[in-house]
Amino acid sequence: MSDRHSFLSTTGLIRASSNASTISPATHARPGSTRPGKQTHPRKPKSSAIVTRGGITPLGPAFLVGIAVVLSLLFISSIACAFVGSDADEPPFKGLLDGIAVNNPGIVLLGDNVDVDVDEPSVTIRWTVIGCGSAFVLAGSEGTHGSTACGLPSIPLNVYVDSGDAAAFTYDPGLFPIVNKTGQRIGIQNLCQFDSDHVLDVHEARLYPFDTYQLTSTLRIMSSDSQEPITMSALTTLKLTSSFVISPSDVASYMNTSTNVNEPGRDITIDITRPGEAKFFTLLLFAISWMLTHATMGFIVLAWVTTDEKRVLQYLFFVITVLLVIPQLRNAMPDAPGFDGVLLDSIGFFPQMMSSGMTSVVLLIIIAKRGLESMGRGTKIAEKEEKRAVRSATKGLDRLRRQGSSVDFQHLRSWSRTAFRLENSIAEVA
Numbered sequence: 154m155s156d157r158h159s160f161l162s163t164t165g166l167i168r169a170s171s172n173a174s175t176i177s178p179a180t181h182a183r184p185g186s187t188r189p190g191k192q193t194h195p196r197k198p199k200s201s202a203i204v205t206r207g208g209i210t211p212l213g214p215a216f217l218v219g220i221a222v223v224l225s226l227l228f229i230s231s232i233a234c235a236f237v238g239s240d241a242d243e244p245p246f247k248g249l250l251d252g253i254a255v256n257n258p259g260i261v262l263l264g265d266n267v268d269v270d271v272d273e274p275s276v277t278i279r280w281t282v283i284g285c286g287s288a289f290v291l292a293g294s295e296g297t298h299g300s301t302a303c304g305l306p307s308i309p310l311n312v313y314v315d316s317g318d319a320a321a322f323t324y325d326p327g328l329f330p331i332v333n334k335t336g337q338r339i340g341i342q343n344l345c346q347f348d349s350d351h352v353l354d355v356h357e358a359r360l361y362p363f364d365t366y367q368l369t370s371t372l373r374i375m376s377s378d379s380q381e382p383i384t385m386s387a388l389t390t391l392k393l394t395s396s397f398v399i400s401p402s403d404v405a406s407y408m409n410t411s412t413n414v415n416e417p418g419r420d421i422t423i424d425i426t427r428p429g430e431a432k433f434f435t436l437l438l439f440a441i442s443w444m445l446t447h448a449t450m451g452f453i454v455l456a457w458v459t460t461d462e463k464r465v466l467q468y469l470f471f472v473i474t475v476l477l478v479i480p481q482l483r484n485a486m487p488d489a490p491g492f493d494g495v496l497l498d499s500i501g502f503f504p505q506m507m508s509s510g511m512t513s514v515v516l517l518i519i520i521a522k523r524g525l526e527s528m529g530r531g532t533k534i535a536e537k538e539e540k541r542a543v544r545s546a547t548k549g550l551d552r553l554r555r556q557g558s559s560v561d562f563q564h565l566r567s568w569s570r571t572a573f574r575l576e577n578s579i580a581e582v583a
Contacts, residue, residue, distance in 0.1 A: 244299035254302035258286020264390025274353040294338040309377035322347035362435040366425040373418035396488040431487040
């Protein structure tokens with residue numbers, strides 16, 4: 154059988170049997186087109202393989218959120234450890250009382266609490282009367298402030314503050330009850346403690362949070378029975394409160410009475426300053442307030458540049474929020490004084506409020522200006538459209554008038570000519 158192909162097979166109208174299997178099946182044209190469409194093959198389902206970036210598998214969102222939660226809990230737990238072991242510290246006055254009991258036994262006045270009120274301004278000190286040494290301690294009361302050599306005084310006392318004529322406090326050791334089983338004395342605070350109020354030196358109060366205050370006071374003790382003066386061994390206060398750092402220093406003194414008797418006493422000078430943490434947080438809040446104020450000034454520039462009225466309204470909302478936040482930041486400052494014109498307010502709060510307020514006023518002016526401009530622009534556009542419509546209508550009427558008059562005259566003129574020619578033709582034929 155010949156291997157030659159027929160004419161139809163060579164022209165492609167009929168395929169030869171030998172190459173029928175090698176030629177791809179015919180493709181039909183798409184509807185409405187003469188180009189043959191591509192043969193479509195069923196797609197294989199994508200494999201669920203993990204996508205990597207540079208050979209590294211990325212972390213999923215759930216894993217990242219879990220890591221963030223764990224780190225947050227670790228941070229909170231580490232900060233909370235500051236409260237652990239605070240009770241195990243040695244009492245603040247233990248070392249001082251032990252030293253006095255050994256080297257200089259006698260009566261001691263300890264300022265267990267110092268309440269500083271810078272708005273008054275005044276200081277209230279709560280004093281505790283303590284005896285150190287076996288000759289001055291009431292039996293069964295040892296162990297006060299962690300010192301086994303100190304306790305309640307064993308002798309009745311009258312305490313005079315700032316050279317007062319009347320005793321500020323009277324101490325009677327016979328008023329303390331005794332426990333039946335142990336024989337120990339119960340140290341009732343109201344029977345061994347008293348308060349004294351003092352006026353502060355406030356020459357540097359305007360420098361908050363770097364303000365310092367100073368207090369000087371004198372105290373003396375006399376026996377309630379013999380009315381003889383008793384020498385104090387020490388006069389001191391605690392060193393740190395929640396809002397202030399206390400720096401006491403005492404010195405022995407005496408006072409001449411009307412009978413020329415030198416009554417021994419003890420003077421104390423207290424310097425009061427802010428702790429470092431309070432200064433840090435105050436300055437941090439001060440800086441944040443100024444940053445917010447500077448941000449409001451920047452919104453004026455953005456509002457002037459942008460043409461979106463909604464953006465300007467958003468800027469105005471932010472500025473009003475800043476006006477409400479700045480006073481809260483001022484109140485959040487540690488033990489901040491009132492709005493009495495301290496330096497911090499002169500260079501901070503009042504300029505910040507004025508700047509933010511002026512920013513809100515400027516934004517309102519910009520909004521009002523653009524609103525009026527848009528209204529005027531809309532009126533001008535409407536007037537232009539109305540004038541254009543009137544002009545178009547006028548041109549149309551003029552055109553209709555011109556077209557109507559020309560059509561009528563020309564039609565009459567051509568009709569008369571045709572009629573005249575027709576009459577002449579009829580006359581010639583007749």
